[in-house]
Amino acid sequence: MKFRLLSLLVAGLAAGVLLHAEEPKHCSASAKECDQQIRSMLTGRRYLGISVVDLKPGIVIKSVVPDSPAERANFKAGDRLIAVNGQKMTSSTVQDFKRVLSGARDVGTLWVIIQRRGAYQRIEVRLEPYTKAQIDKIIATHLAQSHTATASAGSGPGQ
Secondary structure, eight states: OHHHHHHHHHHHHHHHHHHHHHSOOOOSSOHHHHHHHHHHHHTTOEEOOEEEEEOSSSEEEEEEOTTSHHHHTTOOTTOEEEEETTEEOTTOOHHHHHHHHHHHTTTOEEEEEEEETTEEEEEEEEOEEOOHHHHHHHHHHHHHHHOHHHHHTTOSTTO
């Protein structure tokens, strides 16, 4: 009997932990404040349009944003970053890549050596500012994920 009660207690605790872990994160700022902060942060800021992950060692492109500078420069998911603006990336982390990318935002140009299916390729790409449509989409996504009550009530841009 004690074993059964202990099993039920452990199962209940595990279910509670799982339910708590799946709860969406809620933003403490108002939807209007988030809208303003995201707009001011992204307006005029240049971006590349790729998502990268650590490969151990190195970095690989996880995805390429449609209609982004990266897509127009012919980056592909699965490309391994070898070097970016002269910085070796074969044993770097995503954080290292972000630092190099951040330093290039003022200049606005990157040259990247990638490895694709065993072959090396040099790609030059010009970083571009976010468009209004992209910023609106980023804000809508944030509001839907972190402001569920306000997002469904229609607190998006222009309201």
